Amino acid sequence: MTEDVHEYRIVRRGARDHRIAVIDGPNMSNLGARAKKVYGDIGSLDDLKAYVAEFGRRLGVTVESFSSNYEGAILEYIHESADRVDAYIVNPAGLTTVGEGMRHALEETGHPVVEVHFANIQAGAGHGRGLGGGSLTSSFTHTATGLTMGLRQYSYIGALTALVAALDDECFLGAPRDDD
Numbered sequence: 001m002t003e004d005v006h007e008y009r010i011v012r013r014g015a016r017d018h019r020i021a022v023i024d025g026p027n028m029s030n031l032g033a034r035a036k037k038v039y040g041d042i043g044s045l046d047d048l049k050a051y052v053a054e055f056g057r058r059l060g061v062t063v064e065s066f067s068s069n070y071e072g073a074i075l076e077y078i079h080e081s082a083d084r085v086d087a088y089i090v091n092p093a094g095l096t097t098v099g100e101g102m103r104h105a106l107e108e109t110g111h112p113v114v115e116v117h118f119a120n121i122q123a124g125a126g127h128g129r130g131l132g133g134g135s136l137t138s139s140f141t142h143t144a145t146g147l148t149m150g151l152r153q154y155s156y157i158g159a160l161t162a163l164v165a166a167l168d169d170e171c172f173l174g175a176p177r178d179d180d
């Protein structure tokens with residue numbers, strides 16, 4: 001640890017190795033070349049995946065990542081991962097306003113779903129953390145468990161940290177499910 005870096009520890013209420021799937025939708029493959037004002041200076045989608053996976057390791061959970069520019073491929077990933085994973089973190093990206101198939105597939109897994117965005121997608125035109133073109137209405141939020149946005153790549157870290165705490169909480173997302 002260098003002198004100008006602080007390490008922080010999170011004391012979890014549980015010790016389960018939750019398996020959390022992170023899904024990035026259309027256009028996120030172009031992350032390194034997107035508008036710096038919205039997406040910052042992260043180098044690539046692979047860098048984002050590595051950053052989130054490493055944060056997961058430090059929290060004591062397993063993060064698996066999936067990304068595609070094709071909604072059908074995302075649907076197939078959700079279907080095949082549903083029995084394996086405990087929860088999803090999703091950036092629907094290019095499907096944010098139109099991804100009913102993806103949203104529905106996530107809902108049908110019965111798992112917690114946290115929606116994430118680099119931008120504050122509800123910010124008005126000209127707002128520093130917004131998309132520039134003005135406010136968008138996500139078609140995912142109404143059935144999501146939670147939402148983090150406007151914090152660039154740190155939206156994912158916020159989502160992951162809160163999700164792990166919530167999955168560790170037996171009175172909340174960690175409660176046995178009907179099919180347990």
Ligand SMILES: O=C1C[C@@](O)(C(=O)O)C[C@@H](O)[C@@H]1O
Pocket residue numbers: 026027028091092093094095096116117118119120121131136
């Ligand atoms: O591709 C994206 C990325 C995004 O989901 C974000 O992370 O801020 C915001 C969406 O409106 C956009 O289409």
